[in-house]
Amino acid sequence: MILTIGQGKKKYGFTLLELLAVIAIIGVLTSIILPTIGVVQRKAKSSKAETMIQSMSIAAKMFESDYGYAPLPAGFGGATHGKLLYDALGVRHPSSPAGDVGPYIEFKSKDLATSGNSYMVIDPWGTQYYYYGDDDGGVTGDAPWHNVFSFDMFSLGPDKTTSGNAGSGGSTEGTADDDINNWD
Secondary structure (H helix, E strand, O other), X not given: OEEEEEOOEEEEEOOXXXXXXXXXXXXXXXXXXXXXXXXXXXXXXXXXXXXXXXXXXXXXXXXXXXXXXXXXXXXXXXXXXXXXXXXXXXXXXXXXXXXXEOOOOOXXXXXXXXXXXXXXXXXXXXXXXXXXXXXXXXXXXXXXXXXXXXXXXXXXXXXXXXXXXXXXXXXXXOOOOOOEEOOO
């Protein structure tokens, strides 16, 4: 800080060097903190996806308890995976054979995307959750690959890809390192 004395008045101020030093310190601190924030955000999204899969798995088990079978697999009636999960778990079924049941889970609006005139359940990265269910106790051979006689559910994770072809129904789907699933 410079102190100038003249005419009986004191003037205080910062030199250019002092200002540059402060800006440099702020820059170094920012470069240290920003990457850490990114890591924390990625972990938070992964934790949210894990929690959603656990919650939807519990809801699907409640559905199975009411109906005697897991929610129908994707493709039934042309439904996508995310739409199927919303239609089976997120709405009330007043005229179902099991009586007035549902919703099994209440989805928040940030967990949904519009699909035509309906909703589909999406993961924190904006892609739908994938679901493969066993609708007939394994009779037709279309049972899931990991939770046989039940259902497989997974998110493609932050890279939005998997070691299999997403949506193809392959046994390697949901097994990439960053995929989040209900069988690990």
